[in-house]
Amino acid sequence: MKKSILIIAIFIATGIAAQTKYQKGMQKAFSLWKQGKMTESSQLFERISKAEPTKWLPAYYTANVEILSSFGLKDETALKAKLTKAQEFLDIAKANSENNPEILITQALLNLGYIAFDGQKYGMTLSGKTNQLYAKALEIAPNNPRVILGNAEWNMGTAKYFGQSTKPYCSEIKRAIELGKKEKIEIEFYPKFMQDRAEEVLKQCE
Incomplete structure (x- = not known):
């Protein structure tokens, strides 16, 4: 009986240690991202994704970092390298979470x-x-x-490209901001709504 309890205790402790390692890794990757160390952040998210092959979030964030760091590049080879890698990890995320709106808008x-x-x-x-x-x-x-903000931004970009007014999309941005304020995130490391950025987009719209 005592041996069985010990085995269970060891199993639980190992599970907690693995979870803690995942949490610490994710927190460090976010910290690197916040510091502007995009390459290091992407590499760490990638390592976590490979260590946690059934979780969609590490692969999702690997893709996001690669996509965001591709904007502003002038060399098409460098751009394709980043976006090809992003697609690879986005596909991994999709395989672990089908019809996920967060993944869909990241593909967009x-x-x-x-x-x-x-x-x-x-x-x-x-x-x-x-x-x-x-x-x-x-x-x-x-x-x-x-999703609402991303769609509004996309439509704004299209409107600007064709020389049309962006004002029709301001109400959607405002709605996104209000929903973002009320949103409650219960899943650890789940994407959060960036209020400050949404406010900036609203200023551009108006």
């Missing part, structure tokens, strides 16, 4: 990475797909503030 952001680099080259093939991604995400999670 990845598409935007290509379009922002060369709209004439990539816009024709990726714009329609991006519209579909936002439509699907909104269908799954109509009150998700990140």
Whole structure:
């Protein structure tokens, strides 16, 4: 009996240690990201993803860091390298969490990475797909503030490109901000709504 209890205790302790290691790794990766150390952050999220192959969040964040650090690049080879890696990890995230609105809008952001680099080259093939991604995400999670804001930003960008007013999308940004204030995140390390950034987007819209 005592041996059985000891084995159970060891099993539980090992589980706690593994969970703590995951938490510490994720927290460190976020800290590196906050410090602007994008490469180091991406590499750590990648290592965590490989150590935790059934979790979607580490792969999701690896993709996000690679996508965000691709904006502003002038070399297409460097851009493709980053976005190809991002796609690889986004596919891993998808495999672990199907029809996830957070992953859908990150795929849309990845598409935007290509379009922002060369709209004439990539816009024709990726714009329609991006519209579909936002439509699907909104269908799954109509009150998700990140989905609403992402869709509004995408529509604003399209409007600017065609010389149209962005004001029709201001109300959606305001709605996203209000929903973001009320949102309660219960899953550890789940994506959070960035209120400050949303406020900046609203200023651009108005």
